[in-house]
Amino acid sequence: MSISGLWLSLLILLPALLAPFVPRAYSQTDSPQRMNIQGGRTTWEILDPNSPSHTLKDIMGEANAGLFNRNGYVLQSGHRNRAQSSRFTASLSIPSLDYGTINKNQSITKNINIVVSYPDLPGYSLSFAQDHPPMSPSGKIIPDAACDNAKEPCNTRQASVWTNPLTPGFGYRVQNAQSSPDFFPPDQYRPFTSLALLDRRPAIVVQSHANGTSVEQTTASVKLISLDANSADQFTNTIIITASPAL
């Protein structure tokens, strides 16, 4: 390669070599109605207002954002909790899932649309639970979904494929780009967790950095298959959907 060719190659490669260093730093500004504060660290201590020399003293500590209240003084320190004045909303498209008549070996799937609005929050989580499996007055139960693979059944923390109409159960899956990865492949379901247990793995944990939006829609699909139902059986239960702000 000639010297001029070498220089030409370097010239072509230079923008690519510099690309990772193109500045992408972002700054944050917190602008409440009556002040504009950038950075800084302020903690206020309220001294006894009954003493003759009572003052408000800035002790410049490293306390968390906080609300101090004493004898009429209310002070908010810190400006990171932007959610302090925001509204967190969760909406369900239907009040109940009506299955009609459940027949033996019949697979029934019903959808719920859930819209969550979380302005000024870093994200949110959605958890699904049930009070008990669907139960009939005669004592028949549709068991929790175990999915197709009997050796590695799905559980409340891990979804797996459930397509076999001869596998009974009651379970759910969610369709949202931010859902737990075990829901990504189609036809993967989890059984509902019992409300008496801790929800240690929400179905969806959304962080706003993912797409920069503050309103998200999720479709949850609830599926049931019974092996011994007859047209007279009436199965009922309650599904509990919990929307919680991410911190």
Added chain:
Amino acid sequence: MNYLIPFITLLCILLTRSPVFAEPLSLSISPPLVEITTQTDRSITKEYSIHNSGEKVSITPQLFEYSPEGISSQPLEPSDPWIRIVTEGIGWNEPFILQANEEQRILLSLRIPRNLEEKDYYRALVFKTNPAPTAQFSQSLLQERIVSVLLITVSSSGLTPTAIELSDIKIPKFIDSFGPAHMDMYAINTGTAFSRISGTITMNGPLGESTFALVPTLLLAGEKKHLIAQASPNTGHLETINIPGLYVGAYTFETAIHIGEGSINTYHNESFYAIPWKAVSVTALFFLYVRLKIKRQQDARERVKTKHHVQT
């Protein structure tokens, strides 16, 4: 012309419509997160509002313990005596009716006892709907629970010992020059109080440096959380930072973590090297192939020469 005004009105209504549409079950709560640092023997009153954008509904307020794993399985019964609802007609575990498009203000009173241990108290205020059976056939009733988190640090000085450690740092020592440069890490709050952290990751290389802000996050005492760079262009990756590009030589990722809005609290430095091993391998294979081909041609020529020489 007669239809123009109604058309424009309809258009305005459609364009200004709220992104959260009216649904049978729709609750909103404000504020969703309250952070309080207080001394003992103090009284704090906090106002919440719960709004029903859906149909008429019965709602029960409940108080749970909150932890990094989420809310506890059972509500606090009896509720913490120092966290009470003081709004008339409303109490913990007592249902009340909220009409469609009605808002209920709820006053929460926190009376921090003098002898309360100085530490963090995390609570979840849960407002749950109480569904009623409506049909004579098989059905699952849906119950909505909406949560507001209450974080309380009880400290006589207002100063809380905070410490953040970085853990599970994963970075390859060598990457290919065609990238991406990537690193994964978690932060653990080893202090005794919740902390808000922010920070930056600065990538230094032979041709300069670039700084990426970390997504500010809140860590409860003892909580371990995954860190994510705000400006990482490849958000599909579940790594802390993932920067595509062309790299040659030695690079470093300098991570600086700030607690609150203070100075740098935790600093970490990791270096890695970018080598064009894929390009080198391909080039080497190409030269090997060319050399083998030339050698074969030379051998073929030699054989022809030898054959010709033997014949003559």
